[in-house]
Amino acid sequence: MAANxxxxxxxxxxxINITPFVDVVLVLLVIFMVTAPAMIKESLxxxxxxxxxxxxxxxxxQVGVAITKSGQVLLNGKLQTDQxxxxxxxxxxxxxxxxxxADVDSRHxxxxxxxxxxxxxxxxxxxxxxxxxxxxxxQREASE
Numbered sequence: 494m495a496a497n498x499x500x501x502x503x504x505x506x507x508x509i510n511i512t513p514f515v516d517v518v519l520v521l522l523v524i525f526m527v528t529a530p531a532m533i534k535e536s537l538x539x540x541x542x543x544x545x546x547x548x549x550x551x552x553x554x555q556v557g558v559a560i561t562k563s564g565q566v567l568l569n570g571k572l573q574t575d576q577x578x579x580x581x582x583x584x585x586x587x588x589x590x591x592x593x594x595a596d597v598d599s600r601h602x603x604x605x606x607x608x609x610x611x612x613x614x615x616x617x618x619x620x621x622x623x624x625x626x627x628x629x630x631x632q633r634e635a636s637e
Contacts (some may be wrong), residue, residue, distance in 0.1 A: 556585065560595040564603045582614045589620040 559567040566573045568581055569570055591611060593602045604621075 527614055554586065554589045556589055556591050558591050558593045558607065560593065560599050560603050560607060562596040562598045564600060566603075566607060578610065582610055582616060585614070585616055587615050587617070589616060589618065591616065592622050594622045 557567075557569055559570075561567070566578055568578060571582065593604070593607065608619065611617070
């Protein structure tokens with residue numbers, strides 16, 4: 494089946510169908526929108542401190558918070574500025590639990606500043622997330 498192209502009297506094509514071009518651009522836009530958040534998370538890696546003991550997470554609503562090595566704060570995976578962080582924290586219920594993942598190389602002051610913001614908003618339920626390492630006895634049991 495041949496395509497019907499609009500031609501003038503000289504046999505030249507006078508119009509171009511841009512529908513396939515728009516389709517390709519929209520597909521590329523969707524791919525970019527889907528992969529952009531994943532690329533941001535990969536670029537903001539957080540290395541947790543290692544401990545032999547850790548508390549288990551309790552029940553109830555939990556919010557994940559990450560503080561990166563450079564001091565950036567991610568609330569539920571979304572990068573926050575100081576202003577958006579203050580606004581977002583006002584919307585949480587005092588019973589909400591915050592799991593704070595601070596990079597082992599982050600500055601102590603950034604963590605303290607975030608905890609202070611929580612307390613200013615009457616959000617007193619938070620825990621520091623750590624990476625639990627096995628002690629020697631647990632490592633032997635796991636290898637058997």
